[in-house]
Amino acid sequence: MTDAPAALLPVALRAAEIASDLVRTRVPGLLTAKGDRDMASEVDYAVERAVREYLKEQTPDIAILGEEEGITGDTTGELLWAIDPVDGTANFVRGIPLCGISIGLLEKGRPVVGVIDLPFLGTRYHAAQHTGAYLGDRRIQASMTTNLKDAIVAIGDYAIGENAEAKNRQRIALTECLAANVQRVRMFGSVAIDLAWVAEGKLDASITLSNKPWDMAAGVIIAREAGAEVTDQDGTDHTFASAATVATNPALTDDIRSLIGTAHEAQRRG
Structure with a gap:
């Protein structure tokens, strides 16, 4: 991997901050049906638009794939942003605090940078390839359970x-x-x-x-x-x-x- 993707972690962190502020401060609003028992809220669309705008401004040469609006930009490159503005919309619209914002960067189809913000739990996770995973400033690791x-x-x-x-x-x-x-x-x-x-x-x-x-x-x-x-x-x-x-x-x-x-x-x- 080149150094460039890992260097984009600050961009992903700032995008997550923008998204989290919107999720925490807006009500879900009207719901749009997306097929059998699936929907998106006004906030889903607002967050995706805001994140797309920011990522396009900061990284204009990288294509963006979002849950609500599909893929935009130059898809011939090796890098791709993948964003879910509200993962757990069904929880979000019911006031259940178990939902998150997911912003990942893929290189040749493999994730190399990731940020997950849980806006109602006050936690933000991030990682870049070969640098470890963190909750805020604290490095985290998978469990040691053996049985x-x-x-x-x-x-x-x-x-x-x-x-x-x-x-x-x-x-x-x-x-x-x-x-x-x-x-x-x-x-x-x-x-x-x-x-x-x-x-x-x-x-x-x-x-x-x-x-x-x-x-x-x-x-x-x-x-x-x-x-x-x-x-x-x-x-x-x-x-x-x-x-x-x-x-x-x-x-x-x-x-x-x-x-x-x-x-x-x-x-x-x-």
Whole structure:
């Protein structure tokens, strides 16, 4: 990796600050339907526009991918910003404080810079490749849990939209396998929180059976820099093109992967 992407961490931090101020000071406003049981608030759009404007001003040559407005800019370059203005919108609009802002920078499809701001919890996580992961000024690391029965594991939301019923059979099978083997299963409704808390050691693993770059980019690099392993569900290295996002402390990687395989086989057998 060149030095340039890591040097853009201050830009990502300032973008997160702009976004956090908007989320904390505005009401959700009108909701726009985005398909089956999915929506965006006025704040989602306002935050994305503000962050896009700032990033375009600071890094005009880097394309931007956002959840609400897609991709803009020169997509032939090696760098790409990936932003989720409010990860956990369903929580946000109900006044549940478990939501976050995710701003990641990818180089050739792999995250190299990430900032996650949890505006209602007053915490901001950041990382750049090869420099460690931090909560504010404090360096953080993944948990040291070694026994699956002592592990707290977060899972991503159940699927909505097209083929939700089929997708959820696998998710429910996974939930059953986890419930029978780990200390606790949690669903917070924000993968940004899941990955940040794996990085901080609050969680021992998180499993999300999907991969949307605006959701994952920041959290993946933060978790990795904290010592967690982040892979696809089959154990291959997690990238922009992965089908799922599995983050674990290294001691539990094999056990978690085995549970995912067991759940997949149980779902396949029907």
